[in-house]
Amino acid sequence: xxxxxxxxxxxxxxxxAGVIYFANVLTLCHEAYEAxxxxxxxxxxxxFDPHGSRSGMAVPIVHADxxxxxxxxxxxxxxxxxxxxxxxPSEFEIRYQIWPEPPSTRPSSVPEQALKQAETYAPRPxxxxxxRHVCIAVGNSSEGSRRDRxxxxxxxxxxRWLQLWQR
Amino acid sequence: xxxxxxxxxxxxxxxxAGVIYFANVLTLCHEAYEAxxxxxxxxxxxxFDPHGSRSGMAVPIVHADxxxxxxxxxxxxxxxxxxxxxxxPSEFEIRYQIWPEPPSTRPSSVPEQALKQAETYAPRPxxxxxxRHVCIAVGNSSEGSRRDRxxxxxxxxxxRWLQLWQR
Amino acid sequence: xxxxxxxxxxxxxxxxAGVIYFANVLTLCHEAYEAxxxxxxxxxxxxFDPHGSRSGMAVPIVHADxxxxxxxxxxxxxxxxxxxxxxxPSEFEIRYQIWPEPPSTRPSSVPEQALKQAETYAPRPxxxxxxRHVCIAVGNSSEGSRRDRxxxxxxxxxxRWLQLWQR
Amino acid sequence: xxxxxxxxxxxxxxxxAGVIYFANVLTLCHEAYEAxxxxxxxxxxxxFDPHGSRSGMAVPIVHADxxxxxxxxxxxxxxxxxxxxxxxPSEFEIRYQIWPEPPSTRPSSVPEQALKQAETYAPRPxxxxxxRHVCIAVGNSSEGSRRDRxxxxxxxxxxRWLQLWQR
Numbered sequence: 001x002x003x004x005x006x007x008x009x010x011x012x013x014x015x016x017a018g019v020i021y022f023a024n025v026l027t028l029c030h031e032a033y034e035a036x037x038x039x040x041x042x043x044x045x046x047x048f049d050p051h052g053s054r055s056g057m058a059v060p061i062v063h064a065d066x067x068x069x070x071x072x073x074x075x076x077x078x079x080x081x082x083x084x085x086x087x088x089p090s091e092f093e094i095r096y097q098i099w100p101e102p103p104s105t106r107p108s109s110v111p112e113q114a115l116k117q118a119e120t121y122a123p124r125p126x127x128x129x130x131x132r133h134v135c136i137a138v139g140n141s142s143e144g145s146r147r148d149r150x151x152x153x154x155x156x157x158x159x160r161w162l163q164l165w166q167r
Numbered sequence: 168x169x170x171x172x173x174x175x176x177x178x179x180x181x182x183x184a185g186v187i188y189f190a191n192v193l194t195l196c197h198e199a200y201e202a203x204x205x206x207x208x209x210x211x212x213x214x215f216d217p218h219g220s221r222s223g224m225a226v227p228i229v230h231a232d233x234x235x236x237x238x239x240x241x242x243x244x245x246x247x248x249x250x251x252x253x254x255x256p257s258e259f260e261i262r263y264q265i266w267p268e269p270p271s272t273r274p275s276s277v278p279e280q281a282l283k284q285a286e287t288y289a290p291r292p293x294x295x296x297x298x299r300h301v302c303i304a305v306g307n308s309s310e311g312s313r314r315d316r317x318x319x320x321x322x323x324x325x326x327r328w329l330q331l332w333q334r
Numbered sequence: 335x336x337x338x339x340x341x342x343x344x345x346x347x348x349x350x351a352g353v354i355y356f357a358n359v360l361t362l363c364h365e366a367y368e369a370x371x372x373x374x375x376x377x378x379x380x381x382f383d384p385h386g387s388r389s390g391m392a393v394p395i396v397h398a399d400x401x402x403x404x405x406x407x408x409x410x411x412x413x414x415x416x417x418x419x420x421x422x423p424s425e426f427e428i429r430y431q432i433w434p435e436p437p438s439t440r441p442s443s444v445p446e447q448a449l450k451q452a453e454t455y456a457p458r459p460x461x462x463x464x465x466r467h468v469c470i471a472v473g474n475s476s477e478g479s480r481r482d483r484x485x486x487x488x489x490x491x492x493x494r495w496l497q498l499w500q501r
Numbered sequence: 502x503x504x505x506x507x508x509x510x511x512x513x514x515x516x517x518a519g520v521i522y523f524a525n526v527l528t529l530c531h532e533a534y535e536a537x538x539x540x541x542x543x544x545x546x547x548x549f550d551p552h553g554s555r556s557g558m559a560v561p562i563v564h565a566d567x568x569x570x571x572x573x574x575x576x577x578x579x580x581x582x583x584x585x586x587x588x589x590p591s592e593f594e595i596r597y598q599i600w601p602e603p604p605s606t607r608p609s610s611v612p613e614q615a616l617k618q619a620e621t622y623a624p625r626p627x628x629x630x631x632x633r634h635v636c637i638a639v640g641n642s643s644e645g646s647r648r649d650r651x652x653x654x655x656x657x658x659x660x661r662w663l664q665l666w667q668r
Contacts, residue, residue: 016515023360044242065399075211183348193524232566378576409545
């Protein structure tokens with residue numbers, strides 16, 4: 001199943017044109033990614049630790065792209081649907097579709113039900129995006145983290161996360 | 168009663184020191200402010216409209232301050248307690264206290280109950296902040312909005328919001 | 335010739351991993367775009383006006399992508415090379431290449447000379463990105479700006495900008 | 502003498518009201534602080550290192566405040582005047598005044614001359630702000646950096662920086 005992350009567009013996410021600033025759409029996608037990790041009990045502080053000192057692994061983004069179909073304004077409620085997919089043993093991709101939240105769904109529905117209604121309600125998403133991530137081994141020291149960035153297979157935690165949210 | 172806004176620190180809110188970037192604490196306070204407005208059914212798109220063309224009013228911030236007591240890291244769950252107070256007919260202040268969310272409170276508790284536990288759990292907040300806002304009349308046209316920025320009393324909506332969340 | 339925008343990575347642009355937050359690379363590219371417009375005396379306040387009330391035109395981004403080759407850290411000095419290209423009468427694309435600034439170039443060199451040295455100094459860029467933009471006609475009123483978003487050819491100003499910076 | 506940092510307001514710094522987002526004014530002040538450190542050859546990557554592993558010291562912000570007098574719009578050129586002041590052996594404060602850049606000063610003037618003209622040109626600043634910083638000793642390891650945050654006097658580098666830019 002896909003992970004669904006509800007969000008209301010915040011004022012600081014908009015720009016002088018009154019709509020969400022383009023690069024902030026990718027930031028919202030990353031927020032959904034973080035929420036999907038937390039949803040399988042991955043410790044975000046450890047996962048995103050600067051030197052991977054506790055996990056021995058870092059998962060930098062090597063590519064991102066985003067297409068904008070309709071503007072999003074301050075206060076708009078959206079649903080971000082996230083679907084990861086493994087590309088290589090050490091690499092995965094996440095696809096995001098952003099939908100307007102149908103007015104009738106709040107607040108009783110769970111995000112997954114709201115998404116079903118959103119797909120019926122709207123002919124196509126407001127935006128879609130992709131991020132591609134590679135797992136690399138990082139040393140324990142601050143110096144080590146800058147060398148030795150060789151690829152390493154996904155950790156068991158990430159593997160579990162990917163199994164759960166991929167379609 | 169105070170309004171309570173739960174939040175989990177996001178990766179993009181942190182900086183190279185591994186903790187939340189100082190100015191982002193004020194951004195989180197503004198997010199809590201937006202949520203407190205939405206909670207009394209104020210339309211955020213209209214409230215923050217660039218030219219106040221629909222409401223005839225804008226509410227710019229004229230002052231902000233923030234004190235930092237303890238660092239916040241990526242993934243930390245916090246509670247932002249918000250309390251507005253009227254200073255003049257056209258001016259109000261919001262005070263914010265940011266607390267760590269006690270681990271035991273999730274996910275069953277409502278934010279207000281979690282806050283009570285947080286105040287017992289932690290000796291003092293992680294941070295506290297203030298923002299001061301004035302209501303001004305703005306013209307309907309894009310030109311008008313740049314002149315005629317005279318003070319005007321709080322709208323009935325804002326008055327209702329203030330009555331509800333002030334102690 | 336290409337436009338070259340020098341920048342030093344700021345602390346708020348980094349994240350808890352000690353490197354620039356991925357979406358901020360696109361934000362820096364947009365800063366370079368703004369600087370390239372200002373360099374041909376385009377008024378940024380008017381160009382990015384919320385309702386296009388003064389120019390009658392808006393130029394939203396419809397697509398962006400970015401590839402990351404090497405991390406950028408706080409304090410790193412970079413050069414963003416920007417090259418626009420027309421795709422249709424109403425649509426253009428900008429390509430960005432981000433290079434490390436060679437230490438020896440500062441501060442005497444002009445950005446264009448520094449770029450030449452950078453291309454010799456580094457085997458490949460730190461990152462590359464693309465943004466795609468369409469010109470649309472927008473009404474004069476706040477209501478009008480939300481309808482009537484039909485495509486329109488590039489303005490003479492944008493045409494001049496494109497002629498100058500395309501290769 | 503005071504340090505002067507020129508800046509042109511960027512689109513991503515504005516919000517849906519068409520002016521700079523309030524918390525971003527503090528971010529710009531921090532950019533000026535970083536530039537003032539770089540101007541005395543302090544290595545920013547080392548100074549803001551997550552674990553202070555190379556410098557053994559961190560300088561977190563413990564307080565910030567900001568007053569807004571006039572809005573700043575996309576494309577506006579400003580001058581940020583920065584003046585540090587020592588409060589205790591381990592603590593200093595920075596005051597910032599933000600001025601509109603007089604149109605006639607560009608591009609021949611150095612920032613310090615432009616500031617003189619700005620003070621004549623404008624009756625008062627667009628905004629003013631303060632940040633307060635404390636120096637703390639941090640351990641070499643990632644664990645150590647989270648304990649042992651005892652106050653320590655300013656480093657010789659910071660002392661030199663303070664001597665130079667304080668009035």
